[in-house]
Amino acid sequence: MSKTKKRVLIVDDSAAVRQVMSEIVNADDRMEVMATAGDPFQASERMQREVPDVIVLDIEMPRMDGLTFLRRLMAQRPIPVVVCSTLVGAGTKTLDAVVSAGAVEVIEKPTLGTRQKLLDSRIQIQDAILGAAHARVDRRKEFQVRANLSADAVLPPPSGRAMLKTTDKIVVIGASTGGTEALSRVLESLPAYAPPIVIVQHMPEAFTSAFAQRLNSVCKITVKEARDGDSVLRGHALIAPGGRHTLLTRSGANYRVEVRDGPLVHRHRPSVDVLFRSAARVAGANGVGFILTGMGNDGAHGLKEMLDTGATTYGQSEKSCVVYGMPAEAKKMGAVQTEVDLSEVAGIVAAVDR
Structure with a gap:
């Protein structure tokens, strides 16, 4: 078995x-299936001989359910886990439970459908597994085929001037792997008078609604899934719905x-x-951008465009990231004015227009 590829253990009672899942994993030359198991007991036996880099875990299984296994695993031997289940859709308590238990990513099982849906599902699963494989589980506890197109495919580049001058400030935030926990920490710490916020968190369809509802129940601000x-x-934060792009626009001021x-843009x-x-185009110098923890380079170019139109830009520090990928790419491009720890983000956001 290659020492350079990420080793994946698949745990699911369905052959x-x-x-x-094995075909999807092995189709990417950056990872390979170490083993498969029909339930957590078989997985535990296999892990006594070899420890995987990441586990893909179902929830509903015989002898022991995946949630119980996940909790025991994180208490005894923390390993990045991607939960792949049909039980974690919008409105389910299971979604909150698996995230709270320590799952790095939550994805839907691949289903039969059109070729494009299968293609999207395959890349989504591969990205989730690779992102989890690079995650630092200890740091996460401490800090509580998609096309690789650019944003040009959805929106022309900014002209260098915002649509209209205005005194209104607006905050835009991007995150991926580890972002659900990071965003929870930030939004839960914001006061009710916080400036307007729009967020893209890489998540599948249906998951963003449940994520927003959970945050809304615990935050002082209003959090909801964005609608056209x-x-x-x-005092409001809008979270982009999974499966659709969300752009900032203007109607007067x-x-x-x-x-x-x-x-798909940069695979997402x-x-x-x-x-x-879009923030660069319509907000210009009144925009404030944050790029948080995540795998890949989505957001780096857009953050640089924001900076070039006068916006203020921040990147999450390496030591506070689960995966220092997206912030690192933005920093390399010169898009990040200031690096900040996750613990500082809420205070910066709250003081944006004060």
């Missing part, structure tokens, strides 16, 4: 799912969001680059 035409208001279909839909580019 068919294990086969499909929503106003972006003080008022900010709104446009939610639209479009091609929604894309951070698309949101950031």
Whole structure:
């Protein structure tokens, strides 16, 4: 077995799912299947001989459910885990439970459908596994085929001037692997008078709604999944829906969001680059951009475009990231004015227009 590839252990009681997941993993030359197991007991036995870099875990299984296994694993031997289940959709308590238990990523099982849906599912799963394989689980506890297109495919580059001058400040945030926990920490710490916020967190369809609802129940600000035409208001945070791009627009001096279909950008839909580019176009120097923990380079170009139009830009520090990928790429491009620890972000956001 190659020493350079990430080793993946697949735990699912369905032989068919294990086969499909194995094909998806082995199709990417950066990782390979170490082993498969039909339940947590078989997985534990296999891990006594060899420890994987990441585990893909189902929830509903015989003898022991995946959630119990996940909790025991994180208590005894923390390993990055991607939960792949049909039980973690919108409105389910299981989604919150697996994230709280320590899952790095949550994805849906591949289903039969059109060729494009299968293609999207395959790349989504590969990205989630690779992102989890690079995650630092200890740091996470401490800090509580998609096309590789650019944002040009969805929105033209900014002209260098915002649509209109305004005194209104607006915050845009992009995150991926480790971002659900990072965003929870930030939003839960914000006061009710926080400036308007729009967020892209890489998540599948249906998951963003449940994520927003959970945050809304614990935050002082209002958190909701963005809908086309929503106003972006003080004391509100809009989260881009999974599977669709979210752009910032203007109606006079008022900010709104446009939610639209479009091609995958940097392997993602929604894309951070698309949101950031739209902020560069309509907010200019009144924009404040944050790029948080995540795998890949989505958001780096858009953050640079924001900076070039006068916006203030921040990147999460390496020591506070689960995966220092997206912030690192943005820093390399010169898009990050200031690096900050995750613990500092809420205070900066709260003081944006004070």
